[in-house]
Amino acid sequence: MLTLNDVTAGYGNGGNVLQGVDLHCAERTVTCIVGPNGAGKSTVLKVISGLLRCRTGSISMGDVPLTSLAPDRILAHGITQVPQSQALFPGMSVRDNVMLGGYLIRRDRKLLAARYAAVLERIPIVSERASDHAGNLSGGQRRMVEIARCLMLDPKLLLLDEPSLGLDPRSLAGVATLIKSLNDGGTTVLLVEQNVRLGLGLATHGVVMEGGKVRLTGTAAEVRDHPEMASLYLGGSAPATPAPAGPASVSAGPASAPGTPASAPAGPGSAPATPATPATPGSASASPTAKGVSNA
C-alpha cells in the first residue's frame, strides 16, 4: 500500500536525517517503527504526510506517487497523521476540534455529518465532552480526540507519532484498543512508538531505525523476539517466544506482505496495562552492541 523507496530528507540546509529509507506497509497491517531518539522515526512520518519534502527517493501509495504532493493533497489521498505534540486547540470545544478534521469535506454537509456521527459512535469521549474545551481533557482523552479528528477523513492510512506519550496505563490501553479496532475495520496503521513493548505488541510488523536508516524489518513477533532487540530495547528480558527468528527471516527489506504474522502479535487486550519500562532507546544507541541490530 505505502512504499518508501530510498528516501533521503533533512531540515533546512542541514544534512540528510533520512539516509536512504526503504519501507513498505501492506494494506491492513499495523507497522510500528522503533529506534533510538533521533533515529529519524518522526521524520519518516513527516515525509509521508508531506510536511517535509524528500530530497531524493520516492513515496507512493499503491499506484499514486506522493513524493511531490502538498500536505492537503496527501490528506485527500486518505493519509492522516496524529502528531506527537499536543495538537488540539485548547480553547475550542471538543466538537469543533474534531470538525476541523473534516475541513477538506466541509462543503459536503451530509458527508461531514455522517462522518461526525461515525466518530461519535466509535469514540464516546467525543460525545460525552462535545461542548467542553479541549484544554479541559486529560492526556488520554486528548489523544482520543486527536485520533477522532483524523477519522473525519476516513483515512486509508493512519500515521501516529508516539500515541502512548505521556499516557497513564489505563488511557494507554484505551488508545491501544482503539488503534486495534480501527485496523480491524480496515485502516492501515503506521506508528512510531518509544514504548517498544506496547508498539510491537500492537503491530503486525516492526521496523527498527537507527541513524536515519532502516536497520531491521520483519513481522512484529520476529522483530520483538530478535535477540538483539531483547537486549537493546526490552532491558535484557528474555523474549516470550522461545525460538528467536534468525536473520534469514528478519530482513532489512520491506516488511512482508499482509496476512497473519509468523507469530500472532499480542492484541491490545494483552498490551501490558502497566508496560514494563523498556530501556530507553537513547541508552540503546549508546550501547556498543547497538550496531549489532543492523541486518542491513
Ligand SMILES: Nc1ncnc2c1ncn2[C@@H]1O[C@H](COP(=O)(O)OP(=O)(O)OP(=O)(O)O)[C@@H](O)[C@H]1O
Ligand atoms: N524541525 C527540525 N529542524 C531541524 N532538525 C530536526 C527537526 N526535527 C527533527 N530534527 C532532527 O532530525 C533528527 C531526527 O529527528 P526525529 O524527530 O525524526 O527522530 P526520532 O527518531 O523521531 O526521535 P525521538 O524518538 O526523539 O522523537 C534529529 O537529529 C533531530 O534533531
